[in-house]
Amino acid sequence: MERDQAAVSRAITLIESNQHQHQEKAGLLVEKCLPFANKSIRIGITGVPGVGKSTFIESFGTHLADAGKRVAVLAVDPTSTVSGGSILGDKTRMETLVNHKNAFIRPSPSGDSLGGVAKKTRETIILCEAAGFDTLLIETVGVGQSETTVHSMTDFFLLLKLAGAGDELQGIKRGIMEMADAIVINKADGENKKPAEKARSEFRRALHLYPPKESGWSPNVLLCSALDHTGIEDIWKMITEFETTVKENKHFYHKRRQQNRFWLLQTINEHLKSRFYNNPEIKKELQNQMDAVEKNETTPFAAANYLLSMD
């Protein structure tokens, strides 16, 4: 098993490389992995810093690995620098999981754009699946668009929260509630237990306000204490129920197809834009045209036509 993981590690390093020659090799490798991929559940996990994501993943991942699941933990962090990922970097918080024979942990790839990081993570998912990992935990710290990105590459999206004092719903990023398949209130232990139960009711009420999901799944709110290892089993039970539901009604497969379509078109659209806007002449003229629009000398439409005529 350890040799496997070293091989996976080396393959991911190839994927993460920005060298042209490596990228070509990586592309071939991923293609060869494809027939063996896709047999997994991909779980996205988000939550603000301090919510206890690492402790949760340590506890949840170890529970699954102990039960015989092969768990790969990946991360999408658009703020990660060239030197390596900034989340999951601190593996000391995942002491048990990091040494578990059934687990594999990889920090966020670095990249100069979220699109680049996302592409590398998507390819790493395929690699891990082909290597036999059946449970993927994909963490994001939730900066900018990273939650939407992780949502678009996972089957199940879990929002980790803490019970605070008072209005729990304030400060939740726009759109997150709509994406969540479950909200898990972490650190529901000791004195925190009562506030956590109150928060659960509030979140349940709030979730009720959203229109039903296309998946047919009704998002749930659970409590857990990663520290006391309570509630962890129920979370896995819920995800298993989810999997059964969406595989029975075929939404699971439909969503993965949709995600592939999305990534295909997304890659093209990003590329078309970067090709246009990185043209030095257009870059310069864009600023001129923006200024002209601001001074009411031209309309946004006339300015756009002018810029397009330069391409």
Place this chain on the structure above:
Amino acid sequence: MERDQAAVSRAITLIESNQHQHQEKAGLLVEKCLPFANKSIRIGITGVPGVGKSTFIESFGTHLADAGKRVAVLAVDPTSTVSGGSILGDKTRMETLVNHKNAFIRPSPSGDSLGGVAKKTRETIILCEAAGFDTLLIETVGVGQSETTVHSMTDFFLLLKLAGAGDELQGIKRGIMEMADAIVINKADGENKKPAEKARSEFRRALHLYPPKESGWSPNVLLCSALDHTGIEDIWKMITEFETTVKENKHFYHKRRQQNRFWLLQTINEHLKSRFYNNPEIKKELQNQMDAVEKNETTPFAAANYLLSMD
């Protein structure tokens, strides 16, 4: 005044024409109007069919026109056919307003895409402003992305609702609550008054769940009866307050600049995509590549690269 409006009408017809020669003339005309435009408040109005949009606009618009405002009513309806707009088409519901010397009503332009309809409406706004209209009501029926489109061309966004039985928040389209600067519960008359007041509390509570707006404005919920003409004045008072707030904190100007930027970039991006995807060879190969992705023969990224290499 009537001669003015006939001239505006003819100019809009030029904007709405799809003939190349007309479009060129229209572009020049809009450019000449620019220095005289922008001095207005642009109000977006949305709500599902049956909520009483026409009656509301008749009542609200007449109130403003009577008070000396010059009111232009436009519409964005992506479902409008070649023969003319499908909303605001029924001017019989706006009998008073349609004959008011201070008012001008124009149905949705037709177009083969929402982008096309939006462009024409944006240019019509400039034309109307240059012609001296100081209050623009831009209606949308809220199909697909049309609400986002109207939101991106207006200063104030008003969501019209009815009090129903029970859970008022169910069935509100995703994202609408976040866009609304005000929710107005229409038909709050007779037996409907009590349910409307209850709905008001529920909406207020729901709005409270959203993070504060960048504009510094806290969305409000008001009641009105377009039929009894009650509540109409308060709505205008609220919009005036809004205008004062966002002009004082400069958000008004900031948002209009942002909107211009958005439309400039949006036009370019749409054009880049349509140029690529309408290439017949790419169109054909896109389907092949999608099929290959579905069969796990290639990744979305490899497929995208292949298609881009054809361009």
